[in-house]
Amino acid sequence: METGKPARSRDTLDRRHEGIESKVEGFNDRARRALEDEFLHESVARFTKKSVASRQAALERLPEAPELRETAYRIKQETMANLDRYLEQLAGAVEERGGKVFFASDGEEVVNYVGELARRRGSKVVTKSKSMATEEIELNRRLEESYGELGLEIIETDLGEWIAQLAGDHPSHIVAPIVHMNRHQIADVLSGVAGEALPPNVEDLLQFARKRLREKFLAADIGITGVNFGVAETGTICTVTNEGNGRLVSSVPPVHVAVMGIEKVIPKLEDLSVFTRILGRSSTGQDLSVYTNLVTGPRQEGELDGPEEFHLILMDNGRSDLLGTEFEEALYCIRCGACLNVCPVYRQTGGHAYGSTYSGPIGAVITPLLKGNEEAKDLPHASSLCGACTEACPVGIPLHELLLKLRNRQVDEGLAGKGQSVAFKGFENTMKSPALYKISGKVGRMAQKPLVKDGKIGRKLPGPLAGWTGTRDLPALAKKPFRELWREGI
Amino acid sequence: MADRAEFIKDIRSRLQNHRSRGEYRPTHAPDVPWTPSAERRRESPVSGDLPARFLGELEALGGHGRRVASIEEARDYVLSLARERGAELLVRWDEEELEELGVDAPVREAGTEVSVWRDLPDFREVAGSAEIGLTTADWAVAETGSLVVTSGPGHGRSVTLLPPTHVAVVRVEKMLPTVAEAIALYAKNGGLPANVCFHTGPSRSGDIEQALAIGVHGPGDVHVVLVG
Numbered sequence: 001m002e003t004g005k006p007a008r009s010r011d012t013l014d015r016r017h018e019g020i021e022s023k024v025e026g027f028n029d030r031a032r033r034a035l036e037d038e039f040l041h042e043s044v045a046r047f048t049k050k051s052v053a054s055r056q057a058a059l060e061r062l063p064e065a066p067e068l069r070e071t072a073y074r075i076k077q078e079t080m081a082n083l084d085r086y087l088e089q090l091a092g093a094v095e096e097r098g099g100k101v102f103f104a105s106d107g108e109e110v111v112n113y114v115g116e117l118a119r120r121r122g123s124k125v126v127t128k129s130k131s132m133a134t135e136e137i138e139l140n141r142r143l144e145e146s147y148g149e150l151g152l153e154i155i156e157t158d159l160g161e162w163i164a165q166l167a168g169d170h171p172s173h174i175v176a177p178i179v180h181m182n183r184h185q186i187a188d189v190l191s192g193v194a195g196e197a198l199p200p201n202v203e204d205l206l207q208f209a210r211k212r213l214r215e216k217f218l219a220a221d222i223g224i225t226g227v228n229f230g231v232a233e234t235g236t237i238c239t240v241t242n243e244g245n246g247r248l249v250s251s252v253p254p255v256h257v258a259v260m261g262i263e264k265v266i267p268k269l270e271d272l273s274v275f276t277r278i279l280g281r282s283s284t285g286q287d288l289s290v291y292t293n294l295v296t297g298p299r300q301e302g303e304l305d306g307p308e309e310f311h312l313i314l315m316d317n318g319r320s321d322l323l324g325t326e327f328e329e330a331l332y333c334i335r336c337g338a339c340l341n342v343c344p345v346y347r348q349t350g351g352h353a354y355g356s357t358y359s360g361p362i363g364a365v366i367t368p369l370l371k372g373n374e375e376a377k378d379l380p381h382a383s384s385l386c387g388a389c390t391e392a393c394p395v396g397i398p399l400h401e402l403l404l405k406l407r408n409r410q411v412d413e414g415l416a417g418k419g420q421s422v423a424f425k426g427f428e429n430t431m432k433s434p435a436l437y438k439i440s441g442k443v444g445r446m447a448q449k450p451l452v453k454d455g456k457i458g459r460k461l462p463g464p465l466a467g468w469t470g471t472r473d474l475p476a477l478a479k480k481p482f483r484e485l486w487r488e489g490i
Numbered sequence: 491m492a493d494r495a496e497f498i499k500d501i502r503s504r505l506q507n508h509r510s511r512g513e514y515r516p517t518h519a520p521d522v523p524w525t526p527s528a529e530r531r532r533e534s535p536v537s538g539d540l541p542a543r544f545l546g547e548l549e550a551l552g553g554h555g556r557r558v559a560s561i562e563e564a565r566d567y568v569l570s571l572a573r574e575r576g577a578e579l580l581v582r583w584d585e586e587e588l589e590e591l592g593v594d595a596p597v598r599e600a601g602t603e604v605s606v607w608r609d610l611p612d613f614r615e616v617a618g619s620a621e622i623g624l625t626t627a628d629w630a631v632a633e634t635g636s637l638v639v640t641s642g643p644g645h646g647r648s649v650t651l652l653p654p655t656h657v658a659v660v661r662v663e664k665m666l667p668t669v670a671e672a673i674a675l676y677a678k679n680g681g682l683p684a685n686v687c688f689h690t691g692p693s694r695s696g697d698i699e700q701a702l703a704i705g706v707h708g709p710g711d712v713h714v715v716l717v718g
């Protein structure tokens with residue numbers, strides 16, 4: 001019974017002002033352009049292939065991988081079922097250790113919290129380590145716009161993110177943000193910062209970047225990180241990086257702000273060992289990322305470094321809409337990038353074609369859910385429903401089934417005609433373009449067998465899918481039991 | 491600003507409303523206990539010669555490891571490292587084990603200044619200009635070649651992070667088979683230090699055309715001396 005004004009009228013808000021400014025619609029045009037970019041193709045293909053192979057090798061060294069995946073799924077399921085309780089527990093534990101906790105309903109509230117914090121501290125330099133949550137809400141741009149009078153200098157410190165930031169570009173892969181850029185483009189971008197022409201060789205570019213960013217690490221007044229896992233039991237946040245920028249950003253500046261999507265909470269410290277064992281392996285094939293950093297509150301008595309102030313921002317931004325629904329599993333994502341790497345569509349188009357913060361299969365699922373089905377209506381069709389993503393996901397998210405559910409919902413909402421979605425037709429044409437033919441090269445080699453095991457769902461496949469399945473270049477799926485596939489790390 | 495109680499209440503009611511409308515249809519049936527309980531956990535069998543496994547993993551990651559029999563040998567290792575790197579400044583944790591190591595005097599004699607992590611007027615200045623950071627570690631993990639470094643008085647995080655060379659002297663009793671066991675120990679003892687970090691090899695990046703770059707932000711030159 002609704003008596004007063006609801007605490008948050010988010011459901012009625014136009015969410016289009018949230019998140020990245022580029023329109024999510026128009027996948028087809030962007031995909032077509034991407035298909036014409038040879039470097040992008042070659043680079044994305046090389047990266048994804050290498051990642052898939054490393055992942056496979058890493059999982060072979062982990063005989064208990066199937067059990068770990070099962071366990072990870074259960075932990076997430078249990079967490080979501082009691083999310084209110086775990087969030088309260090997490091907040092309490094952080095406060096007990098002297099940290100501050102802020103609950104943010106949307107991006108606007110995050111921007112304002114950080115802006116006011118910077119104002120109070122008189123901060124000028126803000127360093128950031130890669131965080132998809134802050135990308136999602138475009139924290140940098142909005143801080144600069146809404147708090148322009150503070151003259152903040154906000155610097156991404158992940159090498160790829162920094163270069164993307166300087167280029168005015170968006171990351172195109174969760175793990176490899178500038179996989180779409182070549183060294184000449186990178187040299188151009190960095191030369192602009194250097195004020196002199198830098199030679200387009202990797203070593204020189206790295207040296208320049210390292211030196212420049214180091215100055216920023218040391219000068220920073222505030223460090224902002226994302227959070228991979230937030231442990232309710234201990235109030236610990238875990239952030240992993242390979243470059244060490246996450247650890248630097250949370251150790252050197254006097255203030256550390258961690259921005260965390262509410263779905264990143266896990267109940268116990270020991271649960272962390274489940275997730276750290278699958279994250280690095282699924283992502284880059286590393287047994288453990290180089291820096292797996294656990295922060296529990298601000299620096300303690302007697303410490304010389306580490307932040308004096310620690311702030312944890314727990315951000316909803318549309319996530320709670322999915323709780324307890326048929327799409328809840330989309331919240332289990334640990335952002336490893338494995339589903340992108342195995343996806344035939346991602347491999348052809350790269351991440352920018354999706355036009356959203358999150359690309360690949362998880363992006364195609366989560367973008368319409370967080371931003372509204374109408375705006376992102378192309379994305380659930382940016383998939384061949386081959387199921388490779390589902391098989392690859394280390395937490396067992398049924399990605400292709402969720403995509404199918406989303407398509408069905410579009411039909412229900414009248415966004416697409418039954419079985420002949422206009423958006424999908426366009427996409428199908430794109431994928432049939434000569435460029436794609438040239439690249440995928442193995443037309444029709446695939447078995448046409450539908451991969452959705454459930455016959456009912458199979459019958460719901462929209463008509464044009466048949467045409468597209470003919471062109472996909474993917475290992476056959478579902479011929480083997482799930483566990484075996486997982487072990488093989490397809 | 492979102493009110494916390496409202497925020498939590500809102501989440502609770504969303505959960506309950508959606509569920510009561512029968513919208514929740516998970517893909518998997520819950521047939522396995524969700525929490526990794528003790529009897530269920532099946533670690534990768536990491537056994538046998540833990541130090542050898544550790545050193546092998548570390549080398550594979552591009553780090554350097556050596557097992558030495560005595561504290562004198564460990565001291566020599568650090569000393570020759572300072573010489574080889576032509577270091578002007580070494581910064582080290584303020585820690586009893588490192589006092590016992592007794593590197594300060596010989597390293598200074600060799601022409602490298604030594605700063606100890608206590609009462610520093612500007613820690614950024616010191617850690618940011620030192621070529622070598624010397625620390626111990628809570629644990630060394632055989633499975634992954636990881637060092638577990640923790641914060642505390644005398645234990646600067648920056649020492650493990652800002653100098654391009656990081657060397658850790660670790661007693662061999664500090665070996666653990668797996669990451670999970672290290673985490674379990676912190677869980678059991680309750681109360682983590684403000685910072686615990688697993689360092690697994692040198693800092694790396696593949697962001698520029700996927701070329702492997704070592705030492706982009708964190709140390710690229712990582713040494714672990716196992717004593718005993």
Ligand code: SF4
Pocket residue numbers: 332333334335336337338339340362389392393394395396397399
């Ligand atoms: S959906 Fe699964 S595979 Fe994809 S990024 Fe998230 S956790 Fe990784």
